[in-house]
Amino acid sequence: MSGDPRRLLAVFAHPDDEGLVSGAFAHYRQQGARVALICATRGEVGEIAPGVNATKETLGAVRTQELHNAMSHIGVGEIYFLDYRDSGMMGTPENEDPVNLHNAPLDEVTGKVVKIVRAVKPQVMLTFDPQGGYGHPDHLKVHAAAMAAFAKAGDPTCYPEQLTNGVAAYAPQKIYWPGFSPEFFEAVARYLKEAGVDLSQFGPFNPERRAVGRPPVTTRLDVAPYLEAKARAWQSHASQQNPNGLFSKIPPELVQKFRQQESFTLAESRVPLIQRGGGIGPVKPRQRVRYIERCAKSDRQPHRLGDDTIVNSPRRRVFALWRL
Numbered sequence: 001m002s003g004d005p006r007r008l009l010a011v012f013a014h015p016d017d018e019g020l021v022s023g024a025f026a027h028y029r030q031q032g033a034r035v036a037l038i039c040a041t042r043g044e045v046g047e048i049a050p051g052v053n054a055t056k057e058t059l060g061a062v063r064t065q066e067l068h069n070a071m072s073h074i075g076v077g078e079i080y081f082l083d084y085r086d087s088g089m090m091g092t093p094e095n096e097d098p099v100n101l102h103n104a105p106l107d108e109v110t111g112k113v114v115k116i117v118r119a120v121k122p123q124v125m126l127t128f129d130p131q132g133g134y135g136h137p138d139h140l141k142v143h144a145a146a147m148a149a150f151a152k153a154g155d156p157t158c159y160p161e162q163l164t165n166g167v168a169a170y171a172p173q174k175i176y177w178p179g180f181s182p183e184f185f186e187a188v189a190r191y192l193k194e195a196g197v198d199l200s201q202f203g204p205f206n207p208e209r210r211a212v213g214r215p216p217v218t219t220r221l222d223v224a225p226y227l228e229a230k231a232r233a234w235q236s237h238a239s240q241q242n243p244n245g246l247f248s249k250i251p252p253e254l255v256q257k258f259r260q261q262e263s264f265t266l267a268e269s270r271v272p273l274i275q276r277g278g279g280i281g282p283v284k285p286r287q288r289v290r291y292i293e294r295c296a297k298s299d300r301q302p303h304r305l306g307d308d309t310i311v312n313s314p315r316r317r318v319f320a321l322w323r324l
């Protein structure tokens, strides 16, 4: 045991979603923090990359193993599956499957997340933003369930049947929404347009569309030391490497440049935030972080108001997820 009291719990939908934060995982694991991952489905209805030994029937098992392999490169062994069925991309027939995550009652999914929150007792949670990254129905459901679990896990009147055998209500302190930075999508869109690529072919992954309407980034984490582990983890998801996907059309240097940093939006905090650099002011406990929206409107740099204070470069302020 490291004695590090910090605990991080990420709530995602499919094996490979955690690639968004694998650098943060590696960083906090290396420091000795406990890192746990909830994966609500096994990604059974994802596409299968050419040359991968998987069928529609075996894909869930293949992707489960891929996730374990990926996390072995990052040092995360604590993975909880909720065992809902993958709901498929928006507008596909799999959306209608009654046993999928999309059709599961929100209360039920929330209860499963609450149970794990009460067992792991994370100070910090991570989940999708309200757009689910690019709108996948499972991402949206996971967002709703994780946000509800953040609100309810500390309330003993919620899911009281769980409070036996020493299990107590427990309220995590912060929840963040990780996501690719808008600058990344802008750079990708610019590059592809200059190369004459028609962006509409990427549908929901169109980088131009994804650059707008994102929640503002409040927190950036420098994960350059973990680039290799991050890459190995990503390659472990072999069944999901689309040879014609967006990433195949971008120069590796560009991807590499943006992979060095992971971006987060602090969505809610129960701890007062430290005012830095002349901001709007500390956020009251349990108050949704409205300052983020005000920053966006007033053109201020939201991260100047951040609560987190690790600065490792005079020009580029990099904040850590933790600072309770």
Ligand SMILES: [Zn+2]
Pocket (backbone or CB within 6 Å): 013, 014, 017, 136, 139
């Ligand atoms: Zn996903």
